[in-house]
Amino acid sequence: MQEFTYVQDILDGIGFAINEEKNHEIIINYPLIFNKKNRKYSLSDDYQITSQPLGTFLTDFINADFEKYDDFFDFFSKYSLSIIKCGEIKKLFNHSLFDDESIQSIFTVIASKNKTQLLNLQEQIDMILDYCLVHPNKLAQNFKPIERMYALRRIDASFTILTSNKATFYSFPAFSSNPGKSEEEIYNFLSQKKSKVTELNLILPNNLPVLLYRSLIAVLTEQVYLRICKNCGKYFISSSKLADYCNNLAPNSKKTCKQIGKFSTFRDNMQNDPALALYYKIYNRKLAMKLRYPDIKKYSSDFDFFKTIGKAKLEKYKKRGISSETFIKWLKKNS
Numbered sequence: 001m002q003e004f005t006y007v008q009d010i011l012d013g014i015g016f017a018i019n020e021e022k023n024h025e026i027i028i029n030y031p032l033i034f035n036k037k038n039r040k041y042s043l044s045d046d047y048q049i050t051s052q053p054l055g056t057f058l059t060d061f062i063n064a065d066f067e068k069y070d071d072f073f074d075f076f077s078k079y080s081l082s083i084i085k086c087g088e089i090k091k092l093f094n095h096s097l098f099d100d101e102s103i104q105s106i107f108t109v110i111a112s113k114n115k116t117q118l119l120n121l122q123e124q125i126d127m128i129l130d131y132c133l134v135h136p137n138k139l140a141q142n143f144k145p146i147e148r149m150y151a152l153r154r155i156d157a158s159f160t161i162l163t164s165n166k167a168t169f170y171s172f173p174a175f176s177s178n179p180g181k182s183e184e185e186i187y188n189f190l191s192q193k194k195s196k197v198t199e200l201n202l203i204l205p206n207n208l209p210v211l212l213y214r215s216l217i218a219v220l221t222e223q224v225y226l227r228i229c230k231n232c233g234k235y236f237i238s239s240s241k242l243a244d245y246c247n248n249l250a251p252n253s254k255k256t257c258k259q260i261g262k263f264s265t266f267r268d269n270m271q272n273d274p275a276l277a278l279y280y281k282i283y284n285r286k287l288a289m290k291l292r293y294p295d296i297k298k299y300s301s302d303f304d305f306f307k308t309i310g311k312a313k314l315e316k317y318k319k320r321g322i323s324s325e326t327f328i329k330w331l332k333k334n335s
């Protein structure tokens with residue numbers, strides 16, 4: 001049937017479509033199945049369709065540590081390796097059964113080939129979100145996140161994500177169930193109150209950068225809200241602008257961050273923290289210098305150093321690995 005052409009096109013592409021009107025993202029893939037009896041992996045012959053709130057892919061992507069095998073495996077098992085290797089997945093798995101070791105070697109090879117690109121994209125998103133959403137500088141503060149993004153795109157051409165724009169557009173009528181074929185059957189179907197037909201508009205990103213770009217736009221236009229969980233520190237998507245805690249299981253706990261957060265005073269402590277304030281002040285100043293004088297290498301390397309080492313220190317500090325005094329001392333030394 002014609003309306004299923006898009007399914008085939010999604011499967012031939014990166015396994016992903018976006019419905020911006022409904023704030024949904026749709027994943028269509030051949031899932032990897034693990035058979036507990038013989039402990040072998042294989043690729044399912046049937047495709048599977050899942051839908052989730054728009055922006056979830058983006059948060060999964062930035063939360064993943066692609067240096068770690070487990071993160072890489074979990075991420076690309078949930079989505080599809082098609083995201084980085086268009087249409088090659090069926091060929092790659094070719095009805096075979098794989099044991100733990102061979103599946104690991106396949107994923108390890110793919111991980112190492114794509115790591116540089118994935119880390120570069122993460123880095124870009126990190127900086128774009130910092131500039132546009134999380135810590136806008138003084139000049140940008142009074143503008144909307146999407147306006148800051150337009151400014152950033154013009155002042156710094158190195159953000160390749162911001163110029164990624166190749167997608168396929170699908171528009172077709174979707175019925176809530178099979179309406180039949182004859183004129184009579186179709187009108188009969190439409191006369192039943194519960195039967196609906198809507199025009200469905202889908203965007204099929206042609207590659208990973210486009211998918212990330214569309215997700216960023218949804219976040220920066222505040223169609224959905226990207227928040228940082230005040231308990232686990234990870235990004236999450238919410239329909240509320242004020243959500244503070246994610247719904248994932250908290251680290252080393254059987255409760256979700258949301259359940260824990262209710263009883264926590266952690267958030268209040270974070271908001272009035274002088275060490276954090278100092279960190280973001282220095283961060284913003286170094287970024288501003290880098291953007292203002294792109295030809296001066298010192299500013300650029302200075303910022304890159306602060307971003308890499310500073311972020312690691314920040315994480316450590318948030319997890320109480322170093323004291324506030326030590327953190328502030330390091331910040332002042334590197335300001």
Ligand SMILES: [Zn+2]
Nearest residue numbers: 229232246257
């Ligand atoms: Zn959390």
